[in-house]
Amino acid sequence: MKFGKNLRNEITEKLPEWEGEFISYKYLKKQLNLIAPPWHDEETKRPRKRPRMATDNCLVMEERNTNHTGEETGFIQLLRDDFEKINLFCDDKEAEYVNRLKELRDEVAVLEGSGGNATQVIRDLLDFHREMVLLLRYGVLNLEGLLKIVKKHKKKTGSFVLSPFMLRVLQQPFFSTDLLHKLLRECEATLRQLLLPI
Known part of the structure; x- marks a missing residue:
């Protein structure tokens, strides 16, 4: 099954409320198809033989491809807009999760002081844990989409122009999962505290 279909199915099944926050993979593919390869012969309207490139020609290719067509621009x-949208969504969710975990821990502290029933707080913690795991999956799906579309761009144009873009992607919150993993561990510790009291 193709990536675009997999992405749509995953969103529909597991994350319908986040649908507008994913990479616009289908639209990016359509935009990519509008770009004529640089080895396309305008006179005959047929593709010329694609030039071979050595891997050490990366920088030369980047310099040569600074004059993009309107379609490529x-x-x-x-692609940049989608990247910013994904990044902003992850930033917002992480900030929301930090606050939510604090609220849940406060509820646990009140509950322990009163000796009340922990069932609802446990459910809330489990739902919270599930949502954080889904955010991890969200990041993986979007990264996979970005990698695939950049690979398609490189294959079509022979350009390494998006390599610096991908280096930037690898340094962003939706790729870096340190905070989410920390929150997951803290959530799990809080659950253990409730489920296995000393």
Whole structure:
């Protein structure tokens, strides 16, 4: 099954409320298809033989490809917009999760002081844990989409122009999962505290 279909199925089944926050993979593919390969012969309207490139020609290719067509500029801008959207969504969710964990821990402290029933707080912690795991999956799906579309761009244009873009992606919150893993561990510790009292 193709990535685009997998992405749509995953969103529909598991994350319908986040649908607008995912990479616009289908639209990016359409934009990419509008870009004519640089080895396309305008006179005969047929593709010329694609030039071979050595891996050490990366920088030369990047310099040569600074003059993009309008279609390629549009594609790159759409890719950047999607990247910013994904990153902003992850930042917002992580900030929300930090506050939510604090609220849940406060509820646990009140509950322990009163000796009340912990069932609802346990459910809330489990739901919270599930949502954080889904955010991890969200990051993986979007990274996979970005990698695939950049690979398609490179294959179509022979350009390494998006390599610096991907280096930037690898340093962003939706790729770096340290905070989420820390929150997951703290949530699990709070659950253990409730389920296995000393």
